[in-house]
Amino acid sequence: MRLREKGKDEIVHLGWDEAQAALQAGTHVVADASGEGSEKAHEESEGDEPDxxxxxxxxxxxxxxxxxxxxxxxxxxxxxxxxxxxx
Known part of the structure; x- marks a missing residue:
């Protein structure tokens, strides 16, 4: 999984288990397809189904x-x- 450490710009690639642990610990956020990632709730992006x-x-x-x-x-x-x- 592509993640970004909170407060940093560098994208890291972690295995599923490691990524889940980092996300649960709150140290990382998911990096989106553009590599930017988001620290706030994932907003609807083009192609995603609305709520x-x-x-x-x-x-x-x-x-x-x-x-x-x-x-x-x-x-x-x-x-x-x-x-x-x-x-």
Whole structure:
């Protein structure tokens, strides 16, 4: 795994077990694909699925329309989420 020690710029490569130990200890953070890493919660990045469960029904309907997913027969938020995940 690609990690970065907190407060430093250098990227290190660790095996899975060592990386998990370093992350759990709080001494390292995951380095993203660009090699930058983040010390704050991972924000949604391009290509990642948004937090569908945290979205309102109106936002889900808008997202479905943008993706071309027909949710007209969805009776509730859970059905819209299921349709979006299946698409």
């Amino acid at each position: 569908l469960d945290g979205m309102t029904r109106a936002d889900l309907d808008k997202l479905a329309a943008e993706r071309g997913v027909d949710v007209s027969k969805a009776g509730n938020k859970a059905e819209v989420i299921a349709a979006l995940r299946a698409a």
